[in-house]
Amino acid sequence: MIVLWLLFLLLTAPLTSLAEKQAAGQDFNHMTTGFVLSGGHAVAACETCHVGGVFKGTPRNCAGCHAVGVRILATPKSSTHVVTDAPCESCHFNTATWLGARYNHGTAVPGQCVNCHNGRIAQGKTSSAKHNSTIGQNSCDSCHRTSAWLVTGYWNHTNNALYTYSGVNCVSCHSPSGIANEKVQSASHMPLTMGGLTFPDCRSCHTNFTSFGAARYDHVGASACTTCHNGTYSGVAGKTAGRHVTYTGTPECSACHSTTTWSSKLSSTTLHTTYFVGQTCQTCHASNSLISGAKKDDEHGGRYNTGVPDCSSSGCHAPLGGKGSAYTDWD
Numbered sequence: 512m513i514v515l516w517l518l519f520l521l522l523t524a525p526l527t528s529l530a531e532k533q534a535a536g537q538d539f540n541h542m543t544t545g546f547v548l549s550g551g552h553a554v555a556a557c558e559t560c561h562v563g564g565v566f567k568g569t570p571r572n573c574a575g576c577h578a579v580g581v582r583i584l585a586t587p588k589s590s591t592h593v594v595t596d597a598p599c600e601s602c603h604f605n606t607a608t609w610l611g612a613r614y615n616h617g618t619a620v621p622g623q624c625v626n627c628h629n630g631r632i633a634q635g636k637t638s639s640a641k642h643n644s645t646i647g648q649n650s651c652d653s654c655h656r657t658s659a660w661l662v663t664g665y666w667n668h669t670n671n672a673l674y675t676y677s678g679v680n681c682v683s684c685h686s687p688s689g690i691a692n693e694k695v696q697s698a699s700h701m702p703l704t705m706g707g708l709t710f711p712d713c714r715s716c717h718t719n720f721t722s723f724g725a726a727r728y729d730h731v732g733a734s735a736c737t738t739c740h741n742g743t744y745s746g747v748a749g750k751t752a753g754r755h756v757t758y759t760g761t762p763e764c765s766a767c768h769s770t771t772t773w774s775s776k777l778s779s780t781t782l783h784t785t786y787f788v789g790q791t792c793q794t795c796h797a798s799n800s801l802i803s804g805a806k807k808d809d810e811h812g813g814r815y816n817t818g819v820p821d822c823s824s825s826g827c828h829a830p831l832g833g834k835g836s837a838y839t840d841w842d
């Protein structure tokens with residue numbers, strides 16, 4: 512009934528003033544149409560939308576009015592607007608202002624991100640090394656999700672539209688000029704050509720894509736241990752100064768160690784009679800000794816540290832003394 516009344520009112524519009532029409536119209540509860548008049552719509556005159564007094568079938572979608580060449584005159588996209596065919600509703604969530612638009616990426620087509628993300632319409636790719644590599648760069652979604660530009664935790668090495676995994680080309684990205692230029696070898700990374708060995712394949716030590724930290728090395732055929740285990744390369748174990756035993760000669764690490772663990776494999780007797788000859792027992796066995804693996808004094812309360820003769824030459828412990836058996840037992 513109200514509708515019919517209003518229709519009558521508006522159809523007879525020429526007879527009444529605009530102000531009267533408006534005033535009468537304000538009584539109509541527009542909510543009942545399901546098209547809430549908010550923001551810029553609340554202050555717009557009824558006629559701007561109901562041109563010629565037509566009510567039924569007035570467009571409800573933004574583009575039905577906010578476009579060029581439609582019956583209703585409402586602000587269309589400007590010439591500098593984001594080039595897109597997506598419905599206005601997917602970016603414009605209110606009728607008060609066009610500013611602060613957010614793009615709902617739910618409908619974004621993979622591979623076409625650059626249509627918007629070209630630095631003009633929306634954030635484009637930056638000029639950093641991350642984007643300078645030769646691999647295709649326009650499919651932003653090959654490397655980026657739509658929620659954030661960070662790739663950490665998202666980058667997929669083995670199933671990437673741009674990157675066909677061939678295994679050995681890690682440096683094409685993991686180099687200062689590559690896209691993963693924050694995850695590159697440090698200055699103290701072990702050289703990849705050393706001691707007659709070459710490592711073209713990073714995977715010989717880096718067997719996962721989660722961390723470079725847990726490097727493993729397959730020692731099959733390895734000799735010249737000190738080429739690598741000299742304490743100068745990042746993450747490659749060397750002798751810890753002050754903690755490692757001092758030994759006679761220049762044997763390779765392999766004289767005492769296996770390639771699977773640093774816990775000595777030599778018998779205690781061989782160690783003492785071949786490599787520790789001539790050193791006083793306290794060098795390693797005193798309570799304040801830092802030598803890893805050497806038994807510390809737990810019987811003497813540290814007394815022999817203060818100038819008492821050597822444990823063995825004093826005539827107490829074997830081999831020169833009577834207590835225990837040489838290098839295997841103190842008592």
Ligand code: HEC
Binds near residue numbers: 517548561566567
């Ligand atoms: C921003 C645009 C806009 C403005 C301004 C506007 N309307 Fe509407 N109106 C609509 C839309 C959209 C519909 C829904 C049309 C449909 O679904 O068929 C509608 C529906 C109606 C209907 C119901 C038509 C029907 O038969 O279902 C009436 C009556 C109406 N409007 C009256 C008014 C009056 C009076 C004013 C001024 C106070 C007004 N409208 C202002 C957009 C507008």
Ligand code: HEC
Binds near residue numbers: 559571573600609
């Ligand atoms: C039935 C036609 C119609 C529909 C549908 C419609 N609008 Fe409007 N809108 C208008 C008219 C008319 C105005 C007032 C004139 C103008 O500012 O363009 C307006 C004004 C606005 C304004 C205020 C602009 C300003 O600077 O004050 C915004 C924002 C807006 N509309 C957004 C939207 C959005 C978003 C949608 C879809 C969710 C939408 N409109 C749907 C007709 C419509």
Ligand code: HEC
Binds near residue numbers: 587589596
């Ligand atoms: C992909 C997202 C997106 C879609 C879809 C979209 N817009 Fe926009 N629109 C924007 C962005 C982003 C801005 C800039 C907002 C800002 O400056 O804060 C904008 C600004 C505007 C502006 C004000 C500045 C200008 O460039 O004109 C108008 C008017 C506008 N949009 C209308 C529309 C209309 C009408 C539609 C649908 C036909 C539409 N937009 C669809 C993202 C979109």
Ligand code: HEC
Binds near residue numbers: 624658
């Ligand atoms: C229709 C245009 C359009 C398309 C297509 C599009 N975007 Fe966007 N995107 C936008 C707009 C607009 C914004 C918000 C304004 C801005 O950041 O410049 C945005 C924001 C973003 C953001 C920043 C999110 C945030 O909250 O910081 C990311 C990331 C993004 N888009 C990724 C993508 C990816 C990936 C694709 C392809 C799958 C894509 N976009 C496709 C328009 C688009």
Ligand code: HEC
Binds near residue numbers: 634649653690
């Ligand atoms: C081959 C992979 C790749 C592609 C394709 C790619 N990016 Fe990136 N992008 C990166 C990486 C890696 C980062 C660094 C992210 C980090 O620090 O976590 C990055 C960072 C960014 C950032 C953050 C600013 C910065 O430089 O750190 C923006 C913005 C960005 N990309 C936009 C884009 C856009 C837009 C596209 C598509 C036109 C694109 N990217 C395509 C790999 C890519």
Ligand code: HEC
Binds near residue numbers: 678681
């Ligand atoms: C096409 C480029 C590309 C290639 C090729 C590539 N990566 Fe990556 N890699 C990345 C990107 C991008 C990241 C994420 C970087 C970031 O989070 O800043 C990454 C991250 C990693 C990480 C995680 C680092 C960390 O600390 O989070 C490891 C480990 C890794 N890559 C190993 C490898 C290995 C091993 C190879 C060769 C078999 C390889 N990658 C080849 C691009 C590549």
Ligand code: HEC
Binds near residue numbers: 727745
């Ligand atoms: C012979 C073994 C070996 C090879 C081959 C190797 N790495 Fe490493 N890499 C290591 C070790 C050991 C570390 C240190 C791990 C740690 O800190 O726990 C390391 C660490 C890294 C790191 C972290 C930063 C640093 O320097 O500590 C990156 C990045 C890295 N390697 C990249 C590469 C790339 C790329 C290749 C192939 C060109 C490669 N690595 C080949 C053994 C190797």
Ligand code: HEC
Binds near residue numbers: 730735768770771773
């Ligand atoms: C080409 C370099 C290289 C040579 C030569 C080499 N290693 Fe290694 N070794 C590594 C790397 C890299 C690792 C892994 C990082 C680490 O744990 O120090 C490693 C690890 C080890 C480990 C620790 C294993 C574990 O699981 O904790 C032992 C023990 C070891 N090497 C002993 C040796 C011995 C003994 C030799 C000589 C026969 C030798 N290595 C020769 C590079 C080398």
Ligand code: HEC
Binds near residue numbers: 741756758775
């Ligand atoms: C003469 C024998 C001998 C030689 C040669 C030798 N070590 Fe050791 N190393 C030992 C003994 C004994 C220990 C203590 C074992 C234990 O803790 O059980 C040890 C312990 C270690 C440890 C563990 C110490 C700690 O702080 O965790 C490392 C690492 C190690 N050696 C590295 C090396 C490297 C690298 C070389 C070659 C440059 C090497 N060693 C050569 C005898 C030797």
Ligand code: HEC
Binds near residue numbers: 792841
């Ligand atoms: C250069 C360091 C060093 C010197 C010098 C040294 N030892 Fe040792 N000693 C060790 C280490 C390391 C072990 C442990 C070896 C092992 O784990 O098999 C050990 C083990 C022993 C053990 C066996 C302990 C047990 O409970 O298993 C005895 C006994 C022993 N030493 C006696 C002596 C005597 C006596 C002297 C002096 C004549 C001496 N050592 C000199 C480093 C040294």
